[in-house]
Amino acid sequence: MSTDLMPNRYRPGEAQLPQREAALIARRDGVLGASYRLHYRRPVHFLRGEGMWLYDPDGRAYLDFYNNVPSLGHCHPEVNAAMAEQAGRISANTRYLEPRLVDYAERLVATFPPELDRVVFTCTGSESNDLALRIARLVTGNEGVIVSNYAYHGTSAAVAAVSPNLGDAVMLSPNVRMVTLPGPAGIPDAQAADYFQAQVRAAITDLNRRGIGVAALLFDSIFSSDGVWVDPPGFIAGGVDAVRAAGGLVISDEVQPGFGRTGAHMWGFERHGVVPDLVTLGKPMGNGFPIGAVVGRHAAMDRFGTTARYSNTFAGNTIGIATADAVLTILQRDQIPQNAFAMGLRLRAGLERLAKQRPGIRAIRNAGLFFGVDMGTESMAPAARRAMAQDVVNALRDDGVLVSTTGANEDALKVRPPLICQAEHVDLFLAAVDRVLIRIGTARP
Amino acid sequence: MSTDLMPNRYRPGEAQLPQREAALIARRDGVLGASYRLHYRRPVHFLRGEGMWLYDPDGRAYLDFYNNVPSLGHCHPEVNAAMAEQAGRISANTRYLEPRLVDYAERLVATFPPELDRVVFTCTGSESNDLALRIARLVTGNEGVIVSNYAYHGTSAAVAAVSPNLGDAVMLSPNVRMVTLPGPAGIPDAQAADYFQAQVRAAITDLNRRGIGVAALLFDSIFSSDGVWVDPPGFIAGGVDAVRAAGGLVISDEVQPGFGRTGAHMWGFERHGVVPDLVTLGKPMGNGFPIGAVVGRHAAMDRFGTTARYSNTFAGNTIGIATADAVLTILQRDQIPQNAFAMGLRLRAGLERLAKQRPGIRAIRNAGLFFGVDMGTESMAPAARRAMAQDVVNALRDDGVLVSTTGANEDALKVRPPLICQAEHVDLFLAAVDRVLIRIGTARP
Known part of the structure; x- marks a missing residue:
């Protein structure tokens, strides 16, 4: 089991944060119990949501491929x-x-x-x-x-x-x-x-x-x-x-x-x-x-x-x-489960295609729109796989796409978009993963 | 301790119910787990709420002196x-x-x-x-x-x-x-x-x-x-x-x-x-x-x-x-706690007045707008006190006022109106208790 039970989180000092976010985190730490964790090396800050998208204070859009509570999309x-x-x-x-x-x-x-x-x-x-x-x-x-x-x-x-x-x-x-x-x-x-x-x-x-x-x-x-x-x-x-x-x-x-x-x-x-x-x-x-x-x-x-x-x-x-x-x-x-089934097939096919083209996707498991995507190659040690999964999650965040990790070694991407997701969102997600794998996957053994 | 842990509840067959409510209860029993209980011998049926009041399907108003969740009143x-x-x-x-x-x-x-x-x-x-x-x-x-x-x-x-x-x-x-x-x-x-x-x-x-x-x-x-x-x-x-x-x-x-x-x-x-x-x-x-x-x-x-x-x-x-x-x-x-304090004083004074005028109020305890009002007389056995408290609760319900009971013997009225309650509501409540005590209190030893 991973020694860090929640590797996808903010750690003070690990990354330089803008003043606005640093100030908000300081206020959070001064009033919330220490059990609260923020996702990502550089936490995201959201003020608005709509369907598959979340928006930060600068109006930048993030594609949500992670949140399984708003299955029908944000702010339905x-x-x-x-x-x-x-x-x-x-x-x-x-x-x-x-x-x-x-x-x-x-x-x-x-x-x-x-x-x-x-x-x-x-x-x-x-x-x-x-x-x-x-x-x-x-x-x-x-x-x-x-x-x-x-x-x-x-x-x-x-x-x-x-x-x-x-x-x-x-x-x-x-x-x-x-x-x-x-x-x-x-x-x-x-x-x-x-x-x-x-x-x-x-x-x-x-x-x-x-x-x-x-x-x-x-x-x-x-x-x-x-x-x-x-x-x-x-x-x-x-x-x-x-x-x-x-x-x-x-x-x-x-x-x-x-x-x-x-x-x-x-x-x-x-x-x-x-x-x-x-x-x-x-x-x-x-x-x-x-x-x-x-x-x-x-x-x-x-x-x-x-x-x-x-x-x-x-x-x-x-x-x-x-x-x-x-x-x-x-x-x-609206036959949402049927949509989840169809989009799950499309996402799986796309990830399988990527796995053949780029090193770094070791295995893909899914039922409908819940995916575990193992990161790393067969030759990589567990710690290196885990580190790569965290790098991919944070690079996707920097590219405006939200996912996290799961599994005993926390080296599997946890991908579970709202169930209203459409082909265009699946394709945007796949393109982002492709870009990130080119940047990160090939930089690793 | 009372042998019946929730005496203020509906028991099938205890009271004749209108067809509309009987049918709804039959449907409830066919789909909800058996842990659900309904208040009162004749359960109340509400479709609308506003401030201190709840309304049944016939438009009859019930004064809520029981619900401590909507402290600011229903449907604020x-x-x-x-x-x-x-x-x-x-x-x-x-x-x-x-x-x-x-x-x-x-x-x-x-x-x-x-x-x-x-x-x-x-x-x-x-x-x-x-x-x-x-x-x-x-x-x-x-x-x-x-x-x-x-x-x-x-x-x-x-x-x-x-x-x-x-x-x-x-x-x-x-x-x-x-x-x-x-x-x-x-x-x-x-x-x-x-x-x-x-x-x-x-x-x-x-x-x-x-x-x-x-x-x-x-x-x-x-x-x-x-x-x-x-x-x-x-x-x-x-x-x-x-x-x-x-x-x-x-x-x-x-x-x-x-x-x-x-x-x-x-x-x-x-x-x-x-x-x-x-x-x-x-x-x-x-x-x-x-x-x-x-x-x-x-x-x-x-x-x-x-x-x-x-x-x-x-x-x-x-x-x-x-x-x-x-x-x-x-x-x-809106200084709601201050209002609760003032209304608590008014309600306590009114109940103390009633306790002197009518038999049946044995003791009054409160902090602000949370009251325990012991029912019965000193000479009554615990079972008779408990029965009287249940009679009072159900008579108040029939008069359009909601309370319940509490305490080891379940013989204390539990009174806890929304905190927005005003003098007119306190006075309506006191008048209802007075009517019920005249009807019920004097009929008991």
Whole structure:
């Protein structure tokens, strides 16, 4: 694992900054907690956004190929109009009857397989995963959670403790077990499912031997923080079966893959041909409005709901519901997942072409519009690959294109544009990567 | 403790409902998780809100003396305009430079004593308390948390485990200790501080003997879920000292008392003359927009921030910041806390008058516009007091006035109107309570 857990960040003194940005950073540091990090060696400063573009105070445009919260693009006028209209009418909480809450809940649940028939709203993806773990532990009576080696599932104490991606400074739960994914282990596709199942079985055995038992297998269906490991579709199915046989629940963390990001499907778990017990939602659900949800099978949801008290002040309030409702309407009406699928194909083809023309692209993995693009050559050491990925990210930033890095070694470009991206944006992005690879890729061994 | 943890709720079959509401409830039950509860024997159904009023589908108005999220009133046009204006411009996350985030952070921190000089934003009060516990545990190296007997601090796994108010079905952490408040124990004011300190010291001793140690004393500065126990001001100071002497941090949960609810002060801990190490914010911060924060001393905040990785996708995004900024501007410009103080005096005087005229008001406790009003007479058994409180709440609902209940026995009216409430609203509320007491209070022993 990389020694620097967030290499794409500003470090004081590393680069000369304009006075305007230096002054703003000094004020930030004087009032915000030290946990705040800025992206890039030279942080970007934005005052305006529209669709695929963000604008700095000088009016310079940056093409956004990174932000997966505004899936419908920055400042979507129709989403904002729905939010403002509802804000002017009422924002009731869920202890009062209000028809829009029920209308949206029905529409949302209808996008899932019929077994997943209940929803509880939250405000963030972290709250969704935290609640899903509470449900799984109460329903199974077990405490053990199985996650991937570099999983990240959020910020609350309970989910941070099952997020090995946070590194040594954040203590892991004694009840979490990590499994190695077949992709990073170099396992051929034909053996991937068996390999994953064997890993999960070993984790189950260890949890049972210690009397902890299995509450849940918790996975991001595109394993984004592990470096975007999506293939072969279906490789998780045997692990899912093993967890169920051991009495655990299966939780699909769709905070990143959900709402059409993977292109071919609305939900990432569909690519793997499994139906989870609980599904957690967040990021793009309100195109930036803080709203999330847990969707699940009624047996588990009802067992929790009739036993424990759970209420969430802001979650499900009418303004968030109206905003999310507009997002879902546009996603379905404008066939956004289909667009993500088509643009994912175009972007993949373009990157494959570049990989043949220039040294420096080692591998390309994607589902729809979520890409992991490994930087470096086979002969480069891990540290050199990581350094090259950071150089590429910062050179793209200087060229007005936003991406970041991911993976155990932080040497994969993390590319996830808003889903409204069009062919012209894909082509602009590819041209920028080409320019940067000419400048940087050839300068490295 | 009451056997029914949420007595003010709808129970199927208890009351005859109109077809329209019955149909909506059936749809709710078919799609929402079973954790959702509706207030009142006959749930209310709202389509519109404005200021102090909520309106049902027939246009009937309900006076809101319960909701402490829309402190500036329902659908505040100036707050909504700020939100909509920012939504049309940009909603940057905190990894990009954006001046409004820093402007608001500085304005917010300036409302605190100078020792409290750093802020980290969250999306909900639960996330704020969860983060504060993470900080306290990391900084102290200890795990123990001291809370009041019927404390409620939120919904995440970690804070639910230190929320005894959730009842037996939600497992408490082995590291939490509960302390009895002097008020409910019947301790005279002159001995309250010593009593509280002795309780805290006993908890510390027990935590230390078991090798757990004290991470934090976590308290709601008006002890609302215990039944609103606010007096005498300063009674917590000795407990605060004891926790600090034992190496723990002091966390003031201002999710309910904060932003002027207590009238005389912006923050509830100021009534007690203490300066906490960490302060948690939520509910009214965005007048309904999901935003919260942890404000704290830089030593603790920096120790956590430079050690652990913490980022929160939605928290601190510009739209939430712009909304919270408008709320703070209005609170200060329109002297809302001063209004809460004045209206609190008027409401208290009116309730004291009623208590003399009619049987059924046993005690009145308040700070600003947060009231606990004990129902029943001295001779009534706890179950009868609780039943009377529920009858009063439901009779007020039938008369078009919204309140609920709180306290260990759920026999105290929980009264917390939006802070914009005026004399006319206080008088309407008092008249409604008078009518209900005539109808219900005298029908009971």
